[in-house]
Structure formats: structure tokens, C-alpha cells
Amino acid sequence: MTDKFKCGLEIHQRLDTHKLFCSCSSNENRDVGLRIHRRQYAVKSELGETDIAARYEEMKENEYVYDIYDNCCLVETDGEPPHDVNPEAVEIVIGIAKMLHAKPIDEAYVMRKTVIDGSNTSGFQRTMVIATDGYVETSKGRVRIESICLEEESAGIVKRDIGRAEYRLDRLGIPLVEITTAPDIIDPDHAVETAGKIGRMLRMTKVLRGIGTIRQDVNVSIPKGARVEIKGFQDIREMKKVILNEIERQKRYNEIIEELKKRFNGKIEYPFEAYDITNIFENTKSKLFSNVKKGWKVMALKMPNFEGIFGSELLSGYRYGTELSDYAKPAGVNGIIHSDENIEKYHLEEDIIDQLNITLDFPYVMVVAPEDVCLNALHRVYERSLLSSVPAETRKVSSLTTRYFRPLPGSARMYPETDIPPVKIHNLWDKVNPPEDYDDRLSKLEKMLGKELASKIVVHPKYYLFEKFGMSDPKTVAWVITDLTRSLSRSNVIVSDELLEQLFKAYSDGLLVRAAFEDVLKYAVENNVDVRTAVEQLNIKRIRDKELEKIVRELKNIKDIMRKYRLQVDPKDVQEILKNEKMKK
């Protein structure tokens, strides 16, 4: 229990370079229709005392299926040892470390961090510390950065059933930077600010963009509550609400525990008594119990003093029963039924409900599953119901609240990866230039482009095009990169970087006017031609000099000229000519 709100962040960001330990692309790709079936075992020292036969059975039942994509080679399948560490990934992380004022580790070692859920074909995730002891400035003070690591992305989960999990291997091995802050964050707003600031800084470097490319985990200690690690934020905008809900959940959870303590006269204590009530359900037509015919059991745990507790809300729609249910699920059940529920919703026959009510005349939690799963699940429910304080654990974000995910990671089981030689960070450190500072770039751009356009382009993925072509007419170039390509993409015209380069080149060569950009790009994409060809075929080459002077003499009035030659004439050219003519007169 803590008395002060304390919060730290762990930010994972995918890097824009090929995979960390092979030369496969980091872009998620096409499923090649090939699958491999594997098994994994908890390595010996992680196991408690278990029955041999049971372990043999368990080993038979747990299968991992891996879908192979065209950006996978034998390394991802654990069919070939890792290649050397991708040097570009190391350089990007060094750049990030410099930006965060961190200091290098002299020699970095790749470590194997044991994972047992099959999310890595090797059975471990490879990771290395590159730098430590940095900081980021925020409006509420300095937030220290404890470590900056380079690690490999895990495989993506496709489907999880009892005893079987399916993963996609396209993600596996994509380089990730992991930034861990100290618990220096003082409130939920501050967490959002810090995550946002680090996120913006990361976008100043070569990182991947788009959904899933950045993930924030929050470590939060709540006054009178517990430390929880919250995973799975999709968007930092939801961070504040989730943290506030978590504070509320813990507060209500505490109140329920206090109420239970009162009912139990102190310590929550009662014997584990499970009832096999399968026979009651042998003839029901209720779908929920259909597996009883296949030999599944229905078992109930007697939970004295819990009447009304199961149905108590911790958050709107989230009850104490939900807590127990989430905790029981890892045993292999789909959920629990408790005595505060209206049993009729399970479409049970009247006589069965009567029989149930006679048999279980006490508060209970009931599960339907194979016998060992039932017992396991009820033991988990029992274990959680005895808690005398809110438990510390890892939780996962689910529609702005958090749900039980797994226990907090213990002292990480890490040991050296012997297949990869050490990386001398010191030698590389001085060679890497720190990325431009976000605030410096923003203020420079604001002077050039004004606030709105500057904020749009500052960390835009195509910012490099602005650097390259933006000098002569920054506003136009920034507008094309941000607004024009976006509005074109809405009508399904996807403009490649190459085409944009051609456009900027043609524009600076005086080949076309700004008003023609949209038509030219559209035509070039639709007909798969380059910009110059598009201009020629559309016949909208810029008109200037003698030719324009002739038009000006003919039409005289700028309005009429622009009406007729909008796509070919720059109004500034017309004004110039008109001005010159006036002067001549």
C-alpha cells in the first residue's frame, strides 16, 4: 500500500528499419499460407511440484500455431540462429537516447527474457540496455528516464483457445525502443503530458507510424491501493480516464473488502467447499450446459457472507463478480455464474431452477467445465475472495477500464544470449548526431508557416520532403504534404513520395502553377505517369513571359484572365505584367 500517487511509464515504439536480428522487412505483410505447429515448456526451475503424468498431458495439450508471412525467414521461426544486431536500429536508439539526455552503456549485451505464452517462437524475447539516466522536461518538473532498451517485437496474437494459441509472425523481430521512466509522474494529466511529449520526440526520429506502432504501459501506485501495471493503451488520450477509473475501482474494491471484513468479524476466512451439482443439469436444454452430456461438470463454491457482494458495482457495469470472473478465466473457464445473478437468463427449466435453489441455499459461484478446470477455477475464485487488500497485478485496458491480465512479472528471468556478440555502444555513440529538438523545430516552422500549418508538418512522416524542397516556397510545400495529399487520399488517390518529389521539382522549375497540383497528381496516379507527362497530357503547362503578356493585352482584366487560365497562370505573374505596363504608360 502506498499513500502517494506515483506513476511511471514504459513506452514501446517500433523503429523504421528492417528487423532486429535478420534482414526481413518490418512492414507487416502478406500471409503466405504456411503454418508451423510448436510446443513450449516452462523451463525447469520455473516449475513447482507437479505430477509427472499431469505434466505429460499438459504438454500434449498446449499447442502454438504460427502463421508465416512473406517478411519472415527461418530466424523468426526459430529455425536459424539470430544474425547480428541491426546496426541502424542501434543508431536510431542512440539518437533517441541523446535526445533524452541519457548516457551510454559502454558495451551492451543481448539478453534473453523468458516468455512462456508462446508469443515468441524461441521461448524468450531478446533485449539489451543501450543507455540509462536520462530525463525529459515537463510542465510539472523533470521526469527521469531510467533506461532505454532495444528489443524485438513479439508475435501478434490471432486467436487464443483453451490449450491453443495462434500467432502471426510478421511482427516478430521488428526493432522496438523501450523507454522506462522513473515514478516521477504526479497525476493522471501529467502522465498524458509526459507520454505525449516522449511520443512527439520519438516522431522526430526514424520510427514507424500508425496504429500499434507505439504502446504505452503505465505503472501506477494508488494511495490506499496497490501498484498495478496497466498494459494495452491504444491511444494516450484514453490514459487519463483509464487511470481515474482505476483509482475509482481500487477505492470501491477497498470498500467491499472492508464490508466483507465486517461481515467476517475481522479476517475474511472460510473453508473451501466445492459442490458437484452436475446431476441437476443432466436434462436441461440450456445451451450453457450442453457440454454436460460430454462429461463436463457443474461445480459450485460455497461463499458464506457474500450475499449481495457479487453484484456490487466497482464501476458502472463492472461488478465484484466481474473481478472474480476475470481471475477465474486463466483456469480455462469462459466465466462464472454467481448467486446475485438472475439465473433465469440462462434459459433453465423451472424445475431445474427449483432444484438448484434447494441444493444451493447459500451464496455461491458456479462454473461449467471439465472437472479439473472447474476445481482450478473455483480455487482461483476462492483465493481472490480471501484478499485483505487490493492486489498488485498486471491489468489490461478494456473500454476505459482495466481488467485482470496476469500477475506482476517477477524478478525477470534473464540470461545472456550467447548467439550474438556484444555491441560496443561507446564507439557508435559519438558518430550519431542527436535528432533536432522538437521545440526548436516547431518554433522555426511557426515563423515560416504560421501556427496551424507548422503543427501539422512538424512530425509528419513526410517531413523529410519539406526539408528537401520547402526552402523556396515553404507554405506551398507544407500545404501539399499535409492538406493536399490528405484530401486526395480521401478520394482514394494515394500519392507516392516519388511523385511528390517530381511535383516539387517541376514546381520549382516553373513547369506548373499551384492551382494545377490537384489535377496533375490525380491524373498522374490514375494513369500511372510521371508529373511532367501529366502536365503535358493535361495540357496545363504554366503560361508566363511573352505568351502571358499577350493574354494580358487581350483580356486586360485579371479576373477574366484567371477565370480562363486558372490552372496555368500564377496571378502574381499577371499582377507583375499589369504593374509593368502601368509604369510604361
Place this chain on the structure above:
Amino acid sequence: MEYSKEVVALLKKNKVDVMHNVTVLLRDGRKFSGVIMQRGAGSDDILVVKLDNGYNIGLNVENITKIDDNGKVKDKNVGNKKDTKHETKVVRHKKSLVHIIGVGGTIASKVDYQTGAVYPLVSEDELLSAFPELSAIATIKSSQLFSLFSEDMTPDIWIDIAEEINRTIKNEKPNGIVVTHGTDTMHYTSAALSFMLQGLPCPIILTGAQRSSDRGSSDSKINLLSSVLAAKYKFGEVAVCMHASMNDGVCHVHRGTRVRKMHTSRRDAFKTVNGRPLLEVDWRKGKIIELSGVTKPKPYGNLKLDTKINSNVAMQYFYPGLRQKDISRLSEYDGVVLMGTGLGHVSTNQFNNKKSISLIKEIKELIDSNIPVVMTSQTIFGRINLNVYSSGRMLKEAGVIGHLCDFTPETAYVKLMWVLGHTNKMDKVKEMMETNIVGEISERSEVTKRLII
């Protein structure tokens, strides 16, 4: 590996040592607390520290100003080479006894999670505590003969293994024997044991791992389980049992004289050359399917240990540019296996091209000085035929052995040693080499859809 003088001096100065909890202070003001590790693969002036969060980092001695000692690490937490003994209740089935002999490789090894160093599983208890499932399928006895890297094996060591197997069979009359072996040269050992142990009363199954046992994804457990299952099967041959595909599905059991490692790292690297695997083992169902005819087991008394070999045999790869002197040089050996091209060729320069050469004279000289020369093919798959091209005919005429044989180059090499241990008469050598003894030669090349099954 030992630390350099600089690091040792620094440790001495601060009165600390490896496996001590320390706080290291750096010139730049940073502080790291952790444990000083043994030196790994790092550079000379680097001290390796395991941080409290598990990461190892390397710190340059020049950047370290002070190291505070927080006491020696208790054996329990760090650097403990002996795992705390896992209580294993052994279910003794009376019917099947399988004896596991360890000779090396990552399959029967455990890792020290602190240093990453690998140690062999020495005792029966250790093996069973690492693979407790084994005792669910057979009574397991085990012994560690020695622990060697695959590439450190020699013909003399093959003899030691053969003798150990012979002893074990005589003393224990097991249902089968499993040999855990490094994978790189496992097919040489399996071929050698095939010739040295004839009239087998039970299967001798060699197995290994392509992924080390420290990881959850290791193939060791399934290979070992499948090997024990195969060792219970009634046949009398030396065989290799490894993954059949990239999946952790079924395993294949390959004839010891037919098998070859065909990939550097895949789990299914071992393949039967010129034939089908003997058995398919479904370790989940405990089911075994025969894929080709196996040799029936003989009575225990029929086992004949015959380790007479002459290991003064050379293997020579032929390649464009191989010179005459490269062949003449082989006269110091008592026998030569050539890995020729295609159907079994070396250069003979039929068209008298000035830039080409013929090796016929040199090969003939070897044979004339009573050094048998055996032809095999670097294509690995297929049969030698010295009748098709004139270069082949010239080699045959010169007395090269191996026409119509389909053994692998490695098996031919092992067999030649064994044959030369029994005779040095050229015509006898030729007869023995070209006659099938333990399944290494077949007369028919079976038609199969794919090259590799």
C-alpha cells in the same frame, strides 16, 4: 574466460570479486547496483555487471571511479551451477527399460541462467528432473559417458561408445538404448556404430537437439521422448531420431547408415538419403508407424562387438581446379574416399585441352600401391555409375571402388575404415565395400515423388 589485468586490478583495489553484490560509481555520476559477473564474450577493458532488473551491462574500467562491496552473493541466487533437486516420483513400469547414454551436445544439458554457460546433465536424477515426462513412458536408466562437442568426436571415441553400448546391453538387457549426441557429426557416429555393433537385440537410437535445452522452444524434449518411444520398438538397428518437419509434430527415425545432417539449423535437418525413414513416431499418441522395412531384433546372445578399424583414411572433395599433386599427396593414407561430381567423376581431360588436366594417372598410382580409392558423389542423393561417361569408365578401369553403390560419402568413409580394419587385400576390400552389410547400400532406387522424404 578470465578478466584482463586491468579489470582484475580494479577489483583488487576495491576489494571486490566476481559474484559480489556491488554498487559501481562512474565518472559521469551514474550509479549501478548489481552483481559482478564472470567475464563473457566482451572486450578486455570491460567489467560485466548484472543489474537488479536482470540486464547485463558492460562498463569500461576507465569510467569506473569506485566499487562498493555489498557482500558475496549467496549461492542460492546467483551462479549456482547445481539446480535445487527437483523431487521426482519415478513411475517404474516393469515392462520397458530404456538406458540413456550421454556423450554430449545441447540436448542433455542445462543452462546457468546467470552466466549463460551450459553444463551437461550428469546423473540419472538430473536427466529425469529435466525431462520428468520420460519416466511416464519407460523406466529410465542413464549414464554420462563423456561430454563432447560433436565436432570433437574421433574414430577412437566411436569405439568407446560402441563398447559402452555393448556393456550396457550385456549387463542390463534393456528394451532399447538412447544416445544423446551433438548433432553436427551424429551421422558419422551412427554409421560407425552400425558397423561396430552387428546382430543387435534392441534399437540404438541417437538423438540430439537443434535448439538448446535452455529455451522453452527447444526440440530436445520431443526428440528425447520420441527416441525413448522408438527405443521401445522391436527392431535391431542403429538409428537417428529427430524432428520430421519444422513442426513439433512427429519425429522420424532414420537408419544410421543412411542419415545425413542436411541443414545447419532447422529442427528437421536430419534426412534419410536414398530411401525412406524407418519409423514415424507420434509422441503424443505414443504411436509408431513403419515407413520402410526394419531389421528384426536378434537374441541378446547374438550381439557382436567388432571395433577393428583402420582410421588412416582420407576424404577428398573433387572440385574444378583440383591438382594432380592433391591426389598424389594422398599416398600417405591407407584408403581414400573421393567425393566426385555427378555419377562419380573427376577430371580425366578426354579432349586433351591444354588448360585442363587428368587425374587418372595419380588415382591409378594410389590403387597400384594398394591404396583403395572409393567413389562417392557430392550430389549426396543418387547412385554412383561409372559406366555412363568415359571418365567414369576410365576410373572403373583404374580400379576405383563404388560402381553402383548409393551410400553417402560419410558412410563410405566410415565403412572404408571398418573394412580396412579387417583386410588390406584390394579385391577383398572391393568386395566388402560394394556389398551391403548394415543397410548402407540398396540395390534398388525407389521411385518417390519428392527427393527428400
